[in-house]
Amino acid sequence: LAPWVPVVGLEIHAQISSNSKLFSGSQVQFAAPPNSLVSFFDASLPGTLPVLNRRCVEAAVMTGLALNCRINKKSLFDRKHYFYADLPAGYQITQQRVPIAVNGSLSYSLCIDNKMSQMVTKTVRIKQIQLEQDSGKSLHDDTRSQTLVDLNRAGVGLMEVVMEPDMCCGEEAAAAVRELQLILQTLGSSQAVMAEGQLRVDANVSVHHPGEPYGVRTEVKNINSIRFLAKAVDYEIQRQIEELENGGTILNETRAFDSKLGCTVPMRDKEGKQDYRFMPEPNLPPLILYDAKSLPANINHQQVVNIDWIHERLPDLPSVKRAKLVERYGILPEHSFTLLNEDGLTEFFENVVKQTQMKPKKVIGWILNDLLSYLKQHSLRVKESPVSSCLLADLLNLLEKKEISSTAAKQVFAELWKGERKTPLEIVKEKKLEVIQDQKELELICQAVIDGQENEVIVMVLG
Amino acid sequence: RPQSGSRLQVSAALKEGRVSPTELCQRCLALLRSTTFLNAYITVAGEAALKQAEESEKRYRRGQPLGVLDGIPIAVKDNFNTAGIETTCASNMLKGYISPYNATVVQKLLDQGAVLLGKTNLDEFAMGSGSTDGVFGPVRNPWSYSRQYKEKSVPKSRSEDEESNWVIAGGSSGGSAAAVSSFTCFAALGSDTGGSTRNPAAHCGVVGLKPTYGLISRHGLIPLVNSMDVPGILTRCVDDAAVVLGSLAGHDPKDSTTVQDDFKPFELPNLTDVSKLSIGIPKEYRAPGLSSEILSLWSKAADLFKNAGAKVIEVSLPHTCYSIVCYHVLCTTEVASNMARFDGLEYGHRSDMNKSTESMYAATRREGFNDVVRGRILSGNYFLLKQNYENYFIKAQKVRRLIANDFMKVFGSGVDILLTPTTLSDAVPYEEFIKEDNRTRSAQDDILTQAANMAGLPAINVPTALSERGLPVGLQFIGRSFQEKQLLTVAKWFEKQVKFPMIELEEVKRHDHGVFQHQKSASFS
Numbered sequence: 001l002a003p004w005v006p007v008v009g010l011e012i013h014a015q016i017s018s019n020s021k022l023f024s025g026s027q028v029q030f031a032a033p034p035n036s037l038v039s040f041f042d043a044s045l046p047g048t049l050p051v052l053n054r055r056c057v058e059a060a061v062m063t064g065l066a067l068n069c070r071i072n073k074k075s076l077f078d079r080k081h082y083f084y085a086d087l088p089a090g091y092q093i094t095q096q097r098v099p100i101a102v103n104g105s106l107s108y109s110l111c112i113d114n115k116m117s118q119m120v121t122k123t124v125r126i127k128q129i130q131l132e133q134d135s136g137k138s139l140h141d142d143t144r145s146q147t148l149v150d151l152n153r154a155g156v157g158l159m160e161v162v163m164e165p166d167m168c169c170g171e172e173a174a175a176a177v178r179e180l181q182l183i184l185q186t187l188g189s190s191q192a193v194m195a196e197g198q199l200r201v202d203a204n205v206s207v208h209h210p211g212e213p214y215g216v217r218t219e220v221k222n223i224n225s226i227r228f229l230a231k232a233v234d235y236e237i238q239r240q241i242e243e244l245e246n247g248g249t250i251l252n253e254t255r256a257f258d259s260k261l262g263c264t265v266p267m268r269d270k271e272g273k274q275d276y277r278f279m280p281e282p283n284l285p286p287l288i289l290y291d292a293k294s295l296p297a298n299i300n301h302q303q304v305v306n307i308d309w310i311h312e313r314l315p316d317l318p319s320v321k322r323a324k325l326v327e328r329y330g331i332l333p334e335h336s337f338t339l340l341n342e343d344g345l346t347e348f349f350e351n352v353v354k355q356t357q358m359k360p361k362k363v364i365g366w367i368l369n370d371l372l373s374y375l376k377q378h379s380l381r382v383k384e385s386p387v388s389s390c391l392l393a394d395l396l397n398l399l400e401k402k403e404i405s406s407t408a409a410k411q412v413f414a415e416l417w418k419g420e421r422k423t424p425l426e427i428v429k430e431k432k433l434e435v436i437q438d439q440k441e442l443e444l445i446c447q448a449v450i451d452g453q454e455n456e457v458i459v460m461v462l463g
Numbered sequence: 464r465p466q467s468g469s470r471l472q473v474s475a476a477l478k479e480g481r482v483s484p485t486e487l488c489q490r491c492l493a494l495l496r497s498t499t500f501l502n503a504y505i506t507v508a509g510e511a512a513l514k515q516a517e518e519s520e521k522r523y524r525r526g527q528p529l530g531v532l533d534g535i536p537i538a539v540k541d542n543f544n545t546a547g548i549e550t551t552c553a554s555n556m557l558k559g560y561i562s563p564y565n566a567t568v569v570q571k572l573l574d575q576g577a578v579l580l581g582k583t584n585l586d587e588f589a590m591g592s593g594s595t596d597g598v599f600g601p602v603r604n605p606w607s608y609s610r611q612y613k614e615k616s617v618p619k620s621r622s623e624d625e626e627s628n629w630v631i632a633g634g635s636s637g638g639s640a641a642a643v644s645s646f647t648c649f650a651a652l653g654s655d656t657g658g659s660t661r662n663p664a665a666h667c668g669v670v671g672l673k674p675t676y677g678l679i680s681r682h683g684l685i686p687l688v689n690s691m692d693v694p695g696i697l698t699r700c701v702d703d704a705a706v707v708l709g710s711l712a713g714h715d716p717k718d719s720t721t722v723q724d725d726f727k728p729f730e731l732p733n734l735t736d737v738s739k740l741s742i743g744i745p746k747e748y749r750a751p752g753l754s755s756e757i758l759s760l761w762s763k764a765a766d767l768f769k770n771a772g773a774k775v776i777e778v779s780l781p782h783t784c785y786s787i788v789c790y791h792v793l794c795t796t797e798v799a800s801n802m803a804r805f806d807g808l809e810y811g812h813r814s815d816m817n818k819s820t821e822s823m824y825a826a827t828r829r830e831g832f833n834d835v836v837r838g839r840i841l842s843g844n845y846f847l848l849k850q851n852y853e854n855y856f857i858k859a860q861k862v863r864r865l866i867a868n869d870f871m872k873v874f875g876s877g878v879d880i881l882l883t884p885t886t887l888s889d890a891v892p893y894e895e896f897i898k899e900d901n902r903t904r905s906a907q908d909d910i911l912t913q914a915a916n917m918a919g920l921p922a923i924n925v926p927t928a929l930s931e932r933g934l935p936v937g938l939q940f941i942g943r944s945f946q947e948k949q950l951l952t953v954a955k956w957f958e959k960q961v962k963f964p965m966i967e968l969e970e971v972k973r974h975d976h977g978v979f980q981h982q983k984s985a986s987f988s
Contacts, residue, residue: 040564044804046557046685047544047566049718079800081847085820090803147820149808277847279800279856282689284719303723 002209004244006237007217008173009165009204012180013158014190015134015197016059022133022157023050023093030196034150042155044088049283054305056157057100057287059189060131061310063159064101066183066317067126071307073289075100077131077281082274085149086136094160096278099130100287106163107319108179109337110171119334124176127162134158153197159190165204165214169237170230177201178226182318182340194225201229205236207244215240215250220264222256232257236264321346329353329360338368344382345372348389355393358400366396370410374417386419395424408433472703473649477523477534484523484534488516488578491536494974495580495647501603503632503641505541506549507581512536515578522576531706533576538642538651541582542589543694544683545569548579552685553597554587556805556812556831566683567715568652568694575710580648583638586901589654589687590798590835592662592908593896594637598833602637604630604667604890605645606934610967615933630890630934633663633908636695640667643697646971650707653695656687657790657905658885658912660695661939664924665885668935668966670958672696672704673912675945676919677722679708680715688797689720691916701925701955705731708947722945729948734956738772743878747783750910754888756930761884764927764938767960768882778878780869785862786914787906792846792859798836799843805831835901867918874943880953881941884911889930911939921947923954926963935963 018028026039041048064071076098079091104126112118136154138147161180167173181199184190192199206217220236223229235257240250255264290296292308316324322336325346331339339346349367353360371392375385395416399409408428415427428434436442450457476482492509519534528534539545542552544562551557565573573579586596595601606612607629616628632641636653640663643651653660655673664671672695679694686692694711698704709728715721744765749758769775807813807827814826832840846855873881886908896904915922921944924937940957942950 043809045544045562045564045810046550046552046804047562047683049682049720051717051719081800081803083803083806083821083824085808088804088809090806091800275849277799277844277849278852279796279847282720282797 004207004237004241005210006168006241007165007206007208007214008167008169008233008237009217010161010163010167010173010177011202011204012161012163012177013134013200014063014161014180014184014192015199016056016157016159017188017191017198018053018055018059018157020053020055021155022053022056022131024048024155025051026155028156029152030198032152034148035152037152038154042088042151044090050093050281052284052287053157056131057289057305058310059157059187060100060129060159061289061305061307062187062314063161063184063189064104064129065307065311065314066187067101067104067106067129067161069101069104069126069129071101071289072098073291073294073307074098075131075287075289077284077287079279079281080276081279082276084135084138085147086138086151086154088136088151088154092133092135093281093284094132095130097280099128100289101129102127104129106176106180106183108172108175109333110175111334119337122167122172122175124166124172125164127164129162130160132158132160165206165217170232170234173201173203173233174226174230177229178341179318181226186315186318186321203229203233203236205233205240206250207237207240215244216252218250218252218264219254220257221254221267222258224259228257228259231259231262232264235262239264329364331361331364335364335368338372342372342375342382348382348385351389352393352396355390356396356400358396363396366392366413370413387413387416391416391424398424398428402435402437404428404433404435408435472700474531474533474535478528480523484516484519484578485513487534488512488536488580490974491580491647494645494970497970497974498605498645498647501605501632501641501645502600503583503602503605503638503645503647504538504581505551505553505584505597505599505638508548508579509581511548512578512580515573515576519576519578529574529576530710531575532572532650532710534578535576535650536578536580536648537572538580538583538639538648539569539572540585540589540636540639540651540653542585542654542685542687543569543582543652544685545579545582548582550582550685551599552588553585553599554831554833554836555598556828557810558598558812560811564683566694567680567717568711569683571711572652572707577650580642583636583642583651585638586635586835587833588685588798588802588836589635589656589659590839590905591634591901592658592905593631593893594634594663595631595893595897596833596835596901601893602632602634602641603893604632604637604934605641605968606630606666606668606890606966608968608970609933611929611933611964613933615931627894628892630892631666631896633666633886633890635659635663636671636697637663637667639695639697640664640669640671643667643669643699644966645968646966646975649698650703651697653697654684654687654692655695655912655916656692657794657909657916660697661885661912661922661924661937662908664697665926665937665939666890666935668926668937668963669924670696670698670701670704670926670954671924671937672698672708672947672951673915673922674708674712674947675921676916677720678712678726678921678945678947680711680713680718680721682715682717686797686801688794688916689801690793690797691919693916701923701951701958702731704923705729705947705951705955708951712947724945731948731952731955734952736772737768737953737956740768740773740953741877741879742768742773742775743778743873743881744775745778745780745783745873745881745883747780748883748911750887752887752907753884757884757886757888757936760928760936761882761938764882764957764961767957771960775882776878778873778876778881780866780873780914782862782865782869783910783914786866786917787910789859789862789866790909790913790917791842791906792855793863795839795843796846796856797843798839799841799847802828802832802836802840807831838902863917866914870914870918870920870941879943880950883939883941885924885937885939886911889932889934889936915941920944921950923950925954925958925961927957927961929964
């Protein structure tokens with residue numbers, strides 16, 4: 001059988017972290033009472049007009065720069081029309097013709113063969129980033145045959161990040177999204193928490209034989225976590241391969257991922273292709289961004305966004321942070337990945353290092369093998385750890401000073417985990433785990449052991 | 464003798480205590496009540512208006528009026544949002560809709576102490592040139608009942624009476640024009656997308672100003688074509704229009720299409736020397752269907768300027784002939800988009816049909832919109848389809864650029880102001896007007912006014928003379944972007960020369976106690 005080449009592209013919607021919405025002043029807040037964060041504009045009251053939120057523009061520029069994009073100094077807004085209960089105006093304001101950023105790239109790393117020891121770096125091209133409005137939420141109440149509409153989310157700013165079909169499997173897609181998530185969180189442009197709908201991923205999947213043109217692609221939606229993303233993509237690839245090998249065809253359709261069944265199913269709602277009748281948004285002039293060179297002399301700084309100014313203030317991106325950790329502490333690259341992957345773990349690690357004489361290369365073992373596995377076992381986040389960096393540092397100091405053995409240290413750690421507010425020293429004393437340093441004392445103990453085991457000693461002496 | 468200058472004639476009377484705001488308000492309301500046959504108003508907010516008038520009176524007594532507009536009764540076209548007062552757009556879709564906010568221009572007038580008498584009638588959603596296609600019925604031109612018209616009109620048959628002879632007010636801001644023309648208010652807001660303020664102003668014998676696009680906020684004006692709409696100002700004299708403009712113009716952070724530049728309200732100078740002026744007469748505005756009467760009036764007006772020493776030259780705006788089709792595409796596409804929000808879900812009419820969301824939407828929109836609106840939505844959506852977008856929408860945008868460039872070239876060659884007719888003829892009788900459909904009428908009537916909206920330029924109708932039928936005819940001046948001061952100065956000079964006569968209306972005479980008397984009395988030609 002000829003090999004199949006799977007092709008995976010992603011469309012990611014990241015909710016912008018801002019106080020107010022993209023075009024109106026109503027607040028952005030998760031899980032507020034229904035329809036409590038809706039301005040006249042959000043409700044599409046006739047006569048209301050959009051006013052662009054500066055913070056949202058800055059978030060998009062930051063993100064574009066972090067993804068190596070070209071920031072378009074002039075970008076445009078368009079209306080995308082369709083009728084739906086959660087879209088009050090009957091159109092979404094988006095950037096179809098000229099988005100704010102284009103032609104970027106994202107590098108991410110994968111472990112080969114599930115071993116943490118070998119990592120490989122891959123790159124996915126970023127086609128574009130565009131600003132657009134989020135829709136409201138509609139809930140279908142089948143028992144009462146009604147639809148409930150909550151417009152709190154309507155109008156919240158989104159960055160749509162389009163990743164070219166450079167990926168080939170679920171693992172790559174997951175790793176790319178994970179890296180994007182870390183970048184967004186580092187920038188602060190989006191909190192990117194998938195569970196709260198702040199990061200939504202749709203996957204475009206197709207398969208073809210090498211040398212042949214790309215196959216028909218399907219769009220997979222309703223993916224609620226990074227883990228499910230990998231599952232959904234891999235399932236869909238497999239489904240398409242099986243379908244084609246059985247002589248079937250792939251429909252250009254939208255499918256939903258069913259997390260319970262672990263498969264993709266055709267979505268009921270889609271009725272053929274929609275013509276969105278794109279039209280320029282007449283109420284918003286072109287968005288003009290400046291850099292240090294093009295900034296006019298006597299301009300009101302409240303009214304302009306300066307790309308260079310934003311560039312200068314970008315924080316260290318994850319890839320830079322990891323490199324710095326490796327260099328500074330002499331840990332392995334794969335260690336740095338794990339550190340950044342857990343929220344707060346890097347900080348914890350660095351705090352421990354600060355407070356202990358133990359070499360970071362040794363500390364990292366405790367962090368990754370002991371602390372992290374305990375956290376995972378108990379489904380706790382670093383923030384919720386009953387063992388603080390202080391306590392762990394104390395423990396490691398005892399170990400470093402050779403006052404306890406490493407076996408004893410593990411025991412102490414287990415005790416600390418109970419969260420009974422005892423210090424490592426207290427636990428050591430309580431459980432009599434001290435390493436005995438006194439020569440005379442050791443001789444007495446050894447003598448006592450030998451005295452108690454006369455027969456064994458004779459056997460040993462005689463060989 | 465009322466002084467000339469940048470005050471409304473009556474505000475002097477208010478200031479001097481010769482009349483009180485409440486008296487003024489009551490008289491306007493009384494006159495309004497006796498002219499309901501004009502159907503100029505959809506909603507009269509009598510009680511609220513009297514309260515506003517009382518507040519104004521207190522301020523005058525304290526010697527602290529808010530400004531020149533304090534206590535002045537005004538009317539607002541019913542496509543502007545007014546908090547607490549119904550805003551219908553003369554459509555079933557918004558019957559009973561009470562907006563929670565005031566349009567910026569309404570708020571500005573109220574902040575100046577103006578007294579809001581009510582909302583005026585229009586074509587549904589401002590689509591039309593006659594104010595005949597709204598759900599509350601057509602607006603009647605007050606001049607239909609004037610002595611000047613009655614004595615000139617010859618009934619076609621004996622059975623015909625005054626009732627069927629009445630003429631249209633023009634549109635789509637016919638209600639506002641009729642309200643100002645019949646003295647029930649001193650100024651009114653209209654809107655202008657293709658001529659909707661200037662056209663009814665010409666037919667009703669009042670001043671109708673279309674400001675430069677971007678000068679006055681559209682926040683709260685229910686849009687027809689976002690890229691062409693402007694709030695329009697209707698008054699009985701040019702000075703009054705300047706005063707109202709001064710209180711409305713300026714950047715609004717709520718409207719991103721308003722310019723950031725500071726606007727300084729101005730007083731109109733009394734121009735005496737026009738020798739430095741260059742007036743352009745665009746030859747393409749000698750449009751097919753232009754009545755010989757208006758042609759002759761236009762020519763007389765050009766001579767007036769020439770004889771006074773101004774330079775009057777013929778100019779060319781070669782793409783004028785394409786403006787109708789261009790407007791048709793751009794207008795319908797925006798309408799299709801702007802009307803998408805009317806689905807009955809959040810506000811407005813909602814159909815009882817509830818089998819599904821989609822069927823509810825479809826029924827709501829079928830029930831809520833008239834044929835004109837629905838027709839434009841269908842056309843607009845057609846032009847926006849992927850396969851048509853390039854050939855229609857993009858092409859129309861390019862033609863629009865050409866039309867705007869025509870003006871730029873002419874103004875760039877030293878011409879200060881353009882002088883053109885406003886309408887093809889005087890107002891036609893309603894019975895005749897409705898023989899043609901809305902689309903045909905709009906296409907015919909908009910030809911002289913539309914291009915100014917395409918180019919975003921300021922333009923004004925100045926009532927010039929009475930036609931042979933005793934009805935008003937106006938002429939239009941088109942100026943450069945943001946040069947309203949120059950435009951209005953020239954318009955004021957012209958107004959002074961032509962001395963357009965006051966309407967002789969029974970009801971006005973009955974309610975007038977010298978307060979409604981306008982300065983001008985003699986007539987021109």
